[in-house]
Amino acid sequence: MTEQFAATPSPPYYAVIFTALRTAEDAGYGDTADRMSELAKTMSGYLGIESTRGPEGLGITVSYWSNEEAIAAWKAEAEHQQAQERGKREWYLHYELRVARVERAYSGPHGRTKPGSDRP
Amino acid sequence: MTEQFAATPSPPYYAVIFTALRTAEDAGYGDTADRMSELAKTMSGYLGIESTRGPEGLGITVSYWSNEEAIAAWKAEAEHQQAQERGKREWYLHYELRVARVERAYSGPHGRTKPGSDRP
Numbered sequence: 001m002t003e004q005f006a007a008t009p010s011p012p013y014y015a016v017i018f019t020a021l022r023t024a025e026d027a028g029y030g031d032t033a034d035r036m037s038e039l040a041k042t043m044s045g046y047l048g049i050e051s052t053r054g055p056e057g058l059g060i061t062v063s064y065w066s067n068e069e070a071i072a073a074w075k076a077e078a079e080h081q082q083a084q085e086r087g088k089r090e091w092y093l094h095y096e097l098r099v100a101r102v103e104r105a106y107s108g109p110h111g112r113t114k115p116g117s118d119r120p
Numbered sequence: 121m122t123e124q125f126a127a128t129p130s131p132p133y134y135a136v137i138f139t140a141l142r143t144a145e146d147a148g149y150g151d152t153a154d155r156m157s158e159l160a161k162t163m164s165g166y167l168g169i170e171s172t173r174g175p176e177g178l179g180i181t182v183s184y185w186s187n188e189e190a191i192a193a194w195k196a197e198a199e200h201q202q203a204q205e206r207g208k209r210e211w212y213l214h215y216e217l218r219v220a221r222v223e224r225a226y227s228g229p230h231g232r233t234k235p236g237s238d239r240p
Contacts, residue, residue, distance in 0.1 A: 004178050005139060005216050015220050017135060017182055019125060019170045050139045050216075052174035058124050060172050060180040062137055088229040095228050096125055096170070100135050100220035108215050109208040 006048025006064050011102045013047055014065045020087075020095035022057045029091045032083050039079060045070025064102070071099060126168025126184050131222045133167055134185045140207075140215035142177045149211045152203050159199060165190025184222070191219060 022029070040046055045066035053059035065071045074080060087095075142149070160166055165186035173179035185191045194200060207215075 004141060004176075005214065008216075008218075011218075015135075015137060015218065017137065017222075019182070021124060050178075050180060052172055052178045052180050054172035054174060056124075058170075058172045060170060060182065062139070062180065062182075092229060094125065096128075097226045097228070098128075098131075098135065098222045099224045100222040102137075102218045102220040104219045106217045108217070109212060 003048075004050065006050050006062075008047050008064050008102070008105065011105050013102050014067060014071060015100045015102050016063045016065065016071060017098040017100060018059075018061045018063075018095060019097075020059050020061075021093045022053075022059065023091055023093055024057075025090075027090050028086070032086065036080060036083055039077065040074060043070065043074050043077065045073070068099075123168075124170065126170050126182075128167050128184050128222070128225065131225050133222050134188060134191055135220045135222050136183045136185065136191060137218040137220060138179075138181045138183075138215060139217075140179050140181075141213045142173075142179065143211055143213055144177075145210075147210050148206070152206065156200060156203050159197070160194060163190065163194050163197065165193070188219075 037049065037051075040049065040063060047064035047066060049061065049063045051059065051061040063074075065074070075084075157169060157171075160169065160183060167184035167186060169181065169183045171179070171181040183194075185194070195204075
């Protein structure tokens with residue numbers, strides 16, 4: 001991912017916060033995760049994604065969406081539904097998924113250029 | 121951290137999503153981060169925290185709070201204010217902070233026991 005931060009617009013918009021602990025084996029997870037990142041970008045209302053995973057297997061992915069309808073359409077997307085099912089069966093020991101309405105947003109520190117971006 | 125997932129109540133509640141890219145040097149960051157995690161737990165309205173950092177330095181920390189008043193009190197806490205200032209000066213190349221109202225939440229996969237928890 002060349003851009004680690006999501007270039008979201010002014011609030012309000014929506015965030016899907018997905019916290020997950022992986023199983024030990026990859027079993028196609030990496031390829032599917034990459035494919036889902038690309039597929040999400042093609043969805044109407046997609047605003048961006050921020051994702052990281054620590055050495056102990058805990059991952060947090062936050063995807064940003066214009067509205068609830070866009071989130072519902074992404075949840076129902078056919079290829080994404082297959083990935084969700086594999087995730088439940090094979091890839092995740094546990095996950096928490098929260099849908100939240102972003103009310104306020106800030107960037108910092110002031111005076112530094114954002115890495116990987118041409119924006120100040 | 122013994123508990124990687126926050127045991128949040130039924131929505132609505134609030135999430136503070138903090139995505140940050142660290143500078144290379146530690147410069148006391150680890151000790152301060154641990155201290156802030158302990159201090160946050162003592163605040164009224166604190167519900168829990170989920171945090172991870174990848175090998176390339178991108179960290180996502182999501183803290184959960186009962187209401188906006190609790191978030192404002194935590195932001196204004198004196199020792200936390202000092203940590204925020206050091207973060208801006210020394211520890212972060214860039215960060216995005218978003219305050220969001222959690223509307224819906226789900227756990228999974230069904231039928232698996234949550235790691236590090238005595239809850240089903």
